[in-house]
Amino acid sequence: MTSIESVVAAARRLDGVARVTPLLESPFINELAGRRVLVKAECLQHTGSFKFRGAWSALSALDSAIRSRGVLAYSSGNHAQAIALAARMHGVPAVIIMPADAPALKIDNTRALGAEVVLYDRDTESREALGEALERDRGLTLVRPYDEPLVIAGQGTVGLEIARQAEEFGITEADVLVCCGGGGLTAGISLALAARAPGLRPRPCEPAGFDDTTRSLAAGRRVGNEPGARSICDAIVTPMPGALTFPILQRHCGPGLVVSDDEALRAMAVAFSRLKLVLEPGGAVALAAALCRSQAIDGDVVIVVASGGNVDSALYQLALSTA
Amino acid sequence: MTSIESVVAAARRLDGVARVTPLLESPFINELAGRRVLVKAECLQHTGSFKFRGAWSALSALDSAIRSRGVLAYSSGNHAQAIALAARMHGVPAVIIMPADAPALKIDNTRALGAEVVLYDRDTESREALGEALERDRGLTLVRPYDEPLVIAGQGTVGLEIARQAEEFGITEADVLVCCGGGGLTAGISLALAARAPGLRPRPCEPAGFDDTTRSLAAGRRVGNEPGARSICDAIVTPMPGALTFPILQRHCGPGLVVSDDEALRAMAVAFSRLKLVLEPGGAVALAAALCRSQAIDGDVVIVVASGGNVDSALYQLALSTA
Structure with missing residues (x-):
């Protein structure tokens, strides 16, 4: 089982190699969301995603x-x-x-x-x-993409940074929205926050049709998605939560949040105009949830992980023109 | 006359208020430019620019x-x-x-x-x-936009950060390309680098038709632009170098670099796909110079200030579709 010790060990190996990504804020986004929104700009990581x-x-x-x-x-x-x-x-x-x-x-x-x-x-x-x-x-x-302890531990370093940065912002309680596919990032962040910032509650965010983690958490067991579903959120269209990630999510995560592809596109446009960040659809679902599911979120502050920005320009232009 | 002391004093007032923006790198951009390119992402500053x-x-x-x-x-x-x-x-x-x-x-x-x-x-x-x-x-x-000592001092804090970050990267010699309108940012950075990292040479970068600083540096006196010129680089289309900024530029800057609007658009597209940063045309001219004027740049490393990202989505889509 992956533990906080393995996340801390990964952080030592990543020190000076991975970027410490900034936690950004926009008064415009705060107003749209009805609360303070802090965005962890993990699209600025090497290769354009937390991976x-x-x-x-x-x-x-x-x-x-x-x-x-x-x-x-x-x-x-x-x-x-x-x-x-x-x-x-x-x-x-x-x-x-x-x-x-x-x-x-x-x-x-x-x-x-x-x-x-x-x-x-x-x-x-x-x-x-x-x-x-x-x-x-x-x-x-x-090297498995998420159901691999060393990978979960590496993604967990995002959580260590969030814990430290939230403290710098004076924040001790918040929902932490995480774009979720197989659950490696969400599980890693969950381990880090449980150990270092227990008032920060991770919540998986998924695109409609690929809400396997949300339904699995509600069911108390791993369930898969209906076959044939399609989403533009290509980075996170996985079939079901991982065998290693799910028990971690079950122990630490709040309920999942589900957004539509259109809401992800609108969140991309908001990140463009308000944060100057390029997000891909699968990297924008957590921001979309902060903007469009505000009644399902607790507290005055929400932390959003903007997990990736690798998007073709045609799809990006669609996001800007439909928003 | 603005001095390094006033830049340091401004840095104290800005501490904990302005963002320390990251210095980013992409192996793809390094390859395109033929040297290592480090991009100071000042578009991530509050309000989307160094201002x-x-x-x-x-x-x-x-x-x-x-x-x-x-x-x-x-x-x-x-x-x-x-x-x-x-x-x-x-x-x-x-x-x-x-x-x-x-x-x-x-x-x-x-x-x-x-x-x-x-x-x-x-x-x-x-x-x-x-x-x-x-x-x-x-x-x-x-509060004048550039010909104001306190403003020049504030913009100079970008230079203090560059000096510190370059040291962390182990870089002691490089051209530092700065998007230049009235010269407040370039002058402030010049003061900071001259005092803290004298091997880093600031160079103003301008759009064609608004290359007043480049021509003024060559002429040894302030000269203005031809009336009627137009550029999409709205942030930096100023009539001539400032009375306060120009003497600082004269003392510290290398020769200016001039790029076309099309080159600025291409640099915006490169920042989109390779850095996940949204740049406006006037914020992309320094990156455009790094990409398109490589023979006019000295050394194995160039530092680029990406100074702003406030661009309408229609113009941004033009940049993505023409690139």
């Missing part, structure tokens, strides 16, 4: 002989870029299995960071089967 | 009886929003004289921050005449 933390945490903890044979990941894009950069910084090969319909920007960036990209068809192929073959045949070490 | 520093510096230094009667500014938008917020935070009235063709977002934001906005026609009215009447009739104190 670099987990990737570096995992790679830096590997035995160097094992690491030197290379690492393997499957990802729609943010974990992919993060593993690619962390591998390049360690001087080891990376192979990334990506869905063929992932955003072009994410595929291009992953290749440009030196990784070998293997594309697969989301509807007809199993990425796990592809991955197992690569692990076996080439001696690669798989 | 908040100078505004707070000036207001916080005013005698409180004088300040309580209110302050006055003329500005195309960024200084306006900065004065409006600094005045609101001090609980005093602000009147802002803005050109009627300023970006709608900047006018709206200035009003939303509680200031009274007086619009004027750039081609037929004198903002100075309007301002003098308001000063006289209402007892307001004018």
Whole structure:
């Protein structure tokens, strides 16, 4: 089981490597949301999302002989870029299995960071089967995107920073809204806050159709999404909470919050005009929840994790023109 | 004459009020520019530009009886929003004289921050005449946008941060590219770097048609721009270097760099995809110079000040679609 000790150990490995991202505030957003909103700008992390933390945490903890044979990941894009950069910084090969319909920007960036990209068809192929073959045949070490203790620990460093920054702002009680896919970020933040800022309550935020964590928390057991659902929030459209992440979420998280794709697009436009931050849809659902689900949130202050900004310009322009 | 002592004094007044903005880097931008590029993300400052520093510096230094009667500014938008917020935070009235063709977002934001906005026609009215009447009739104190020692000192705090952050990156020699209008930011940064990091050489960056500082530095005296020039870089389309700023620039700056509006748009698109930062055209000219004038820049590292991000969404979409 991942613990606060492993999060603290990850923070030591990440010190001087990952960016300490700022906690931003806008009087305009406060007014829109009806309370003070502090935005953790994790889109400014290396590779444009929090995923670099987990990737570096995992790679830096590997035995160097094992690491030197290379690492393997499957990802729609943010974990992919993060593993690619962390591998390049360690001087080891990376192979990334990506869905063929992932955003072009994410595929291009992953290749440009030196990784070998293997594309697969989301509807007809199993990425796990592809991955197992690569692990076996080439001696690669798989780094899972969320159900991996070292990755959860790395993402948890976001929570350590939030705890420290909230204290600087004089905030001891708040809901902390976290964009949630498989739950690695939410679980890591949960561990950090429970240990360091118990008045800060993590809450997973999800897009409609992919609200598996919200429903699982309500049901008290892991449930999956209906097949065939679609969302523009590509970074967080996972099938069900992780086997390792869910018990952590159950212990520490408040109820989930669910927003529509349109609400995510509006939140992207608000981040554009009020924070000067580029967010991708899956990185904007927590801000969308702060703006559109204010009655479901407790307290005078809410902290929002803006988890990523890797979005194609066509989709971004849609967000700006529909808002 | 503004000095390093006044910059340090401004930094004390700004401590805990202005944001310490991050110095960001992208391997993709490094590759495009052919050298290491570190971007000072001053678009993340309160009100979306560095101008908040100078505004707070000036207001916080005013005698409180004088300040309580209110302050006055003329500005195309960024200084306006900065004065409006600094005045609101001090609980005093602000009147802002803005050109009627300023970006709608900047006018709206200035009003939303509680200031009274007086619009004027750039081609037929004198903002100075309007301002003098308001000063006289209402007892307001004018805060000039750049030719004001307290404002220059406040903007200089960007330079103190650059000096400290460059040291953390282990950088002792670099050109520091600064988006330059009237020269307040460039002059302030120049004073700070000359005192704290003399190996960092400030260089003003300007849009074509408004390269008055570049030409003035070459001529050794202040020269103005040709009338009738137009640029999308509204934040920095000033008529000529300031009487107070120019002597500082002359003493400390390297040669200016000039970019086209199209190059500024391309730099905005690069900041979107690679840094997840929203830049306005006038805030992107220094990055444009790093990308497009690399042969005119010295050294293995260049530091770029990304000075503002207040851009209407229509213009931003143009930047993304033409890039």
